[in-house]
Amino acid sequence: MSSNHNSRRQFLKSSSVVAAGVSMPYFFSAKPGMAFATESKNDRVPIGLIGAGGMGCGNMRAASQWVDVVAIADADQNRQQSANKQLSGGKADIYDDYRKILERDDIKVVHIATPDHWHTKPVIEAMLAGKDIYCEKPLTLTVDEGKLIRRVQEETGRVVQVGTQQRSTFNLFTKAIALVKQGRVGKIKRMSAAIGGAPASPGIPVVDVPKGLDWDRWLGPAPAAQYRWAEKKNKKKWQRDPTNGHYEFRWWYEYSGGKLTDWGAHHVDIAAWALEANGQSNAVVSIDGNAKHPVEYKNGVPQQTDRYNTATSFNFTVKFAGGAELVIRNDTDNGVLIEGDKGRIFVNRKKLVGKPVEDLATNPLPEDAVKEVYKGFDLIEGERKGHWANFLKCVDERKEPISDVHSHMRMLNICHLTGIAARLGRGIKWDDKTEQIVGDSAANSMLKRKYREGYEIEMNSAKPAAVKS
Ligand SMILES: NC(=O)c1ccc[n+]([C@@H]2O[C@H](COP(=O)([O-])OP(=O)(O)OC[C@H]3O[C@@H](n4cnc5c(N)ncnc54)[C@H](O)[C@@H]3O)[C@@H](O)[C@H]2O)c1
Incomplete structure (x- = not known):
């Protein structure tokens, strides 16, 4: 971990809170036994980035005080390379197929920032593979995709934050x-x-x-x-x-x-x-x-x-x-x-x-x-950064984030x-x-759409959680 970077917990502890338009020092009540990554010496979160375009990279920069991008999947090899260079100094593993990230046990959190037509399928498959997810808005292209995501989220209990970061703009x-x-x-x-x-x-x-x-x-x-x-x-x-x-x-x-x-x-x-x-x-x-x-x-x-x-x-x-x-x-x-x-x-x-x-x-x-x-969450300043802080806290505490499914x-x-x-x-x-x-x-x-052959949602993923397919 770079000494220039605060650790995630340090940042969360030393950030300021915004309440009723007033900034004031605030200290998190860090609970013992947080479920995720807190016992480790290095409490930075290893993250898999799926879709390394404008928003995917922007979000990873916004969360860079707490996350390490260890794997990147993109359909464009130019973007794989440039994201790897700017987000992880060339150290991340890069993949054409995002499912390689879902197979990895060392990655428990993924960020999905693909185009909108490519949200529902990886979100479902990531939940079934036991990952927590920050996915960009809009979560789906259709009403029926939303029903499926709701059901799988309920059945797997995964933490899913949607990238509607306006909810984390406390003075607005x-x-x-x-x-x-x-x-x-x-x-x-x-x-x-x-x-x-x-x-x-x-x-x-x-x-x-x-x-x-x-x-x-x-x-x-x-x-x-x-x-x-x-x-x-x-x-x-x-x-x-x-x-x-x-x-x-x-x-x-x-x-x-x-x-x-x-x-x-x-x-x-x-x-x-x-x-x-x-x-x-x-x-x-x-x-x-x-x-x-x-x-x-x-x-x-x-x-x-x-x-x-x-x-x-x-x-x-x-x-x-x-x-x-x-x-x-x-x-x-x-x-x-x-x-x-x-x-x-x-x-x-x-x-x-x-x-x-x-x-x-x-x-x-x-x-x-x-x-x-x-x-009732603590308010961490900084729009996208605050939205990420809310997500990571919910991952720790197994709570439903502010932009829930x-x-x-x-x-x-x-x-x-x-x-x-x-x-x-x-x-x-x-x-x-x-x-x-x-x-x-x-x-x-028009409440649903037909998926092109070969790109259907895989309900029987490699590591299914408690989901009946
Ligand atoms: N919250 C916000 O304010 C905000 C702002 C901008 C964009 N967004 C959202 O972010 C998402 C991405 O938008 P963008 O502007 O970054 O688009 P973009 O085109 O710059 O990036 C999308 C990336 O996903 C990649 N991709 C496509 N298919 C893939 C696949 N199967 N696996 C892995 N990668 C794949 C593309 O190659 C591309 O690099 C959109 O859903 C958009 O609505 C949100």
Whole structure:
């Protein structure tokens, strides 16, 4: 362990806590007999990274004070090499097939940051192989995949944190939820989640697959497709070339849900959490609205295959059983607006504003109000870093993390159902008990997807835990 690095426990002990907007020194009550890695002289967590792209590497840097990346799997050998160099000084074992990581006994924790279409399968297989998992959002591409993940998580008892790190931003989103729970906005009537729209692209030509990228493996469970890429002319520094591969997979419904799941997973999560914290139902009753796509859709399927196909603009109203409404839209300032019968607040990654926030000067939140909505966990500063700290603590203490599978799937279903309504061009009604769309067999068929042959989920993994397959 590098002497420049605090050990995980040291960091957790010496970090500051944020409560009701005030930073103060805090000391963890480290419990004796923590289940994981605490008896070791070196209490750093060996981790297997599956998907070493932008977010996978970014997360490993965020957690670098506590974890050692000992194995890396990626479908692109260029990314295996560069991640190995930057994250572990070239010392990690590298693999084309992530299942090699799942077979290793010395790795008990994995981070999955593959494209969205490649989440459910490794998450299930990792749970069955006895691993704890931090998986990037959105956890699934479909409602039915969520049901399977929920079941296997319950049966295996693995710790699964989803990468919706807004839940670990204590002075912003977490505090907004605390304000709601303390009754400062009253009964929630209406909310809005503004999440931006997907970009459109020109037709992107089929080209040779770049050296080192295993395109068949990258596609995995998704339908067979040719690799597309074009050099973007006059691009600004931050802009990427259009492709159906790295990063830009977000704008193809075959691999993602577009903005509805990419950013919906963040902001719809806050809206659903607000209802739950306020004791109001977040069971969906109906979803209605409109969307524009850059290509024509017929029966929910895009009719052109050479360009981005997820919605560029949309405005949907989600009605909940308790009477509240949520508008999911692309056309206004990114963030979440929560309006109740006593007040309204707006929150995004930069600010938390509204009269209930101003009133804190004279009427502060109770001392532990933020911690209370954070499931009573200690608050470790630093968004992604705090989210990782929460995960690692839950691994130690065998607890359910702040972004757990159940709350995640509850809100992700809202995003998936909105995506189905967008692609079909009609509203839907939802039966929350049976988890079925009412009276619409075409829409119900979109609650699941067909896995490409050879990439089905392996329910009989090498080391099955207590799961009946
Ligand atoms: N929480 C957040 O704020 C946040 C931000 C960005 C991205 N994300 C999420 O992180 C995930 C990755 O996004 P990204 O921007 O890093 O994409 P990316 O394209 O940069 O990285 C994905 C990597 O996964 C690899 N991969 C594909 N198939 C694989 C397989 N079978 N096994 C191993 N590796 C495989 C790819 O080759 C690529 O290197 C997405 O689900 C995205 O939604 C979350």
